[in-house]
Amino acid sequence: MKFVDEYRDAELARGLGAQIAALAEPGRHYKVMEVCGGHTHTIYKHGIEAHLPESVELVHGPGCPVCVIPMGRVDDGIAIAKRPNVIFTCFGDMMRVPGGDGSLLEAKAEGADVRFVYSPLDALKIARENPDREVVFYAIGFETTAPSTALTLMRAKQEGLKNFSVMCNHVTIVPPLKALLESPDLRLDAFIGPGHVSTVVGCRPYEFIPRDYGQPVVVAGFEPLDLLQSIFMIMRQLSEGRAEVENQYGRVVFWEGNPRALDVLQEVFELRPHFEWRGLGFISQSALSLSDAYADWDAELRYDVPGVRVADPKACQCGEVLKGVIKPWECKVFGTACTPETPIGTCMVSSEGACAAYYNFGRFAKPKARAGA
Amino acid sequence: MADLEEEVLARIERQRKLRPRFRDDRITMAHGAGGKATHTLVAGLFERAFANEALAELADAARLEVAGLNLAMTTDAFVVRPLRFPGGSIGELAVNGTVNDLSMAGARPVAITASFVLEEGLDADVLRAEAAAMSEAARAADVAVVAGDTKVVERGKADGMYISTSGLGVVDPRAQLSGRSIRPGDRVLCSGYVGDHGTAIMLARGDLDLDADVVSDTAPLWPLAKALLEAVAPALRVMRDPTRGGVATVLNELAADGDVGVVLEEDKVPVRSAVKGACEILGIDPMYVANEGKLLAIVAPDATDAALAALRSASGGEHAALVGEVADQPAGMVLVRTGFGGTRIMDMLIGDPLPRIC
Numbered sequence: 001m002k003f004v005d006e007y008r009d010a011e012l013a014r015g016l017g018a019q020i021a022a023l024a025e026p027g028r029h030y031k032v033m034e035v036c037g038g039h040t041h042t043i044y045k046h047g048i049e050a051h052l053p054e055s056v057e058l059v060h061g062p063g064c065p066v067c068v069i070p071m072g073r074v075d076d077g078i079a080i081a082k083r084p085n086v087i088f089t090c091f092g093d094m095m096r097v098p099g100g101d102g103s104l105l106e107a108k109a110e111g112a113d114v115r116f117v118y119s120p121l122d123a124l125k126i127a128r129e130n131p132d133r134e135v136v137f138y139a140i141g142f143e144t145t146a147p148s149t150a151l152t153l154m155r156a157k158q159e160g161l162k163n164f165s166v167m168c169n170h171v172t173i174v175p176p177l178k179a180l181l182e183s184p185d186l187r188l189d190a191f192i193g194p195g196h197v198s199t200v201v202g203c204r205p206y207e208f209i210p211r212d213y214g215q216p217v218v219v220a221g222f223e224p225l226d227l228l229q230s231i232f233m234i235m236r237q238l239s240e241g242r243a244e245v246e247n248q249y250g251r252v253v254f255w256e257g258n259p260r261a262l263d264v265l266q267e268v269f270e271l272r273p274h275f276e277w278r279g280l281g282f283i284s285q286s287a288l289s290l291s292d293a294y295a296d297w298d299a300e301l302r303y304d305v306p307g308v309r310v311a312d313p314k315a316c317q318c319g320e321v322l323k324g325v326i327k328p329w330e331c332k333v334f335g336t337a338c339t340p341e342t343p344i345g346t347c348m349v350s351s352e353g354a355c356a357a358y359y360n361f362g363r364f365a366k367p368k369a370r371a372g373a
Numbered sequence: 374m375a376d377l378e379e380e381v382l383a384r385i386e387r388q389r390k391l392r393p394r395f396r397d398d399r400i401t402m403a404h405g406a407g408g409k410a411t412h413t414l415v416a417g418l419f420e421r422a423f424a425n426e427a428l429a430e431l432a433d434a435a436r437l438e439v440a441g442l443n444l445a446m447t448t449d450a451f452v453v454r455p456l457r458f459p460g461g462s463i464g465e466l467a468v469n470g471t472v473n474d475l476s477m478a479g480a481r482p483v484a485i486t487a488s489f490v491l492e493e494g495l496d497a498d499v500l501r502a503e504a505a506a507m508s509e510a511a512r513a514a515d516v517a518v519v520a521g522d523t524k525v526v527e528r529g530k531a532d533g534m535y536i537s538t539s540g541l542g543v544v545d546p547r548a549q550l551s552g553r554s555i556r557p558g559d560r561v562l563c564s565g566y567v568g569d570h571g572t573a574i575m576l577a578r579g580d581l582d583l584d585a586d587v588v589s590d591t592a593p594l595w596p597l598a599k600a601l602l603e604a605v606a607p608a609l610r611v612m613r614d615p616t617r618g619g620v621a622t623v624l625n626e627l628a629a630d631g632d633v634g635v636v637l638e639e640d641k642v643p644v645r646s647a648v649k650g651a652c653e654i655l656g657i658d659p660m661y662v663a664n665e666g667k668l669l670a671i672v673a674p675d676a677t678d679a680a681l682a683a684l685r686s687a688s689g690g691e692h693a694a695l696v697g698e699v700a701d702q703p704a705g706m707v708l709v710r711t712g713f714g715g716t717r718i719m720d721m722l723i724g725d726p727l728p729r730i731c
Contacts, residue, residue, distance in 0.1 A: 341410060
């Protein structure tokens, strides 16, 4: 496949792996967090760890939009979905996320009209085609997907489409990173910065990480060679004693981001004073809600939702996994009570979730690699 | 720490090998997707309820000895949406799907039956076209449609039409096929490009706003099965057609049946670049996408070249390839060697990326 295969070349990967190994100081252990769930998926899908020396450990971060949705917000969505006249739309991953009492998929089997869409614009199309029904889009994601939700809302407003609304769960990337860096139970050496989020926000928002915490950040693309190259760039910074924000994904990410997209976000959204993140707890100013100008399209204002905070199941350790404090397999229920077909926690649901990625792809890669070594 | 990790993984593998129980409260679309939920439903509910020897193989078709004859019998239902798609239609799919289930059991298809569940208001020309498509497909596959049934349900109760079939075949005396006969060292062959059917349907639905030149691969597989039986019969362990759940799910079933590991070379599996591109955009792995005219065969190592040559010389097998190997470990699992030089697990399909494809 053109423009993709070039980034999956095993020969180049071996070369980069050797260069990374050469930069690693003997006896030192490196912990590098990939913030973004898309990176986690690539790491496991292509088996990137096979090219890394054992002293370089990848720690999975909180950047999986499905994984960070707390149970209470799932329940709120289900409550709306179960209303008689509602067509409830969301991304496919979201449907299997367990709430306090079942998932959207189960609500669908019980009769709720839940449909998965690839884009919020598809939800808008459904609203146009079903003028006598109320269509709700359950919006999730970081700054990556927020602009498309914003554009959809702007279009709904232009068209005066009254049977459409959005339940907004958009979150922002910087506050959870700050929370992680302040967390006492995690010591990291560097960050692989999220690629697609950065196409919108640019590289500048991460400058506080090297400045205040002395750790390198390299914004990376999503192909396996992108990731290896970004790890190489991190190792080069560490070996030279530098800590800076660098951009590996220059073919897509501009330093200042996408000003047009940022303007759209500014118009449609405002910061919530605080928002609950699964496993991380409440983080202030870490999520978006619709601005007053779009209040008429705000599902949370339109419908009565329980809005109750639901505690995570006791056995579930998604929080620690999301913070990178434990590896997926160290969770007590991993792979036994909690599997992709019957997930307890969100990390086991999304293909970007650390647990699902490890369960589906990673389980055998490491022992196998060790046995072969 | 590494030892602890392996201990956890070993515990999970033990648990995975237990016979599944069907515990769900309701049927969801995932139960029809051909992956893990389907497997749990079939093995956990139906197999327990109907327990008998012929069923226990859970193969594409049951083998029966009746009055000294070795017969194969199968049944299949078709609920595809849309009814017509690039490269085929529900009627053609119904005939080919049924004869393929027989063919994979090493049986020459002889006769099929068809039941039609029609929705009130269906355009009669649509039905005429499907009858013609079935007749044409039956002629091409050299089977007769020998009996049928018709039911009509109220408007809104069926998407135009559903077709349910059964098929009868005569088992080729050379066929000694069973997943249990798979041995470490055996080779895995694939008869051609995978992922075409599922991708064609996905694009034909038009809700993805994606265009690509992909047509369904629906075709009868008996010519390929026959070629393999003629060329390497004693060395042919098993054949399967990777329909719902795709190559990944079939290989997992075979790994479990043979209690062996299967190592797939990702780069060697033929996938058209249009299919690869569409799947890449949608975040779907082509190994999980349905096929309707492809087979996977496992053969003893010394028969590999002869089997490949036989496939390639038969109609529909021109792009056949050696795609993997059977190992003793990890038993019951499928590993993929990625083109990037890594290794990962390939599990059965979980959930349902794409409902109603056949």
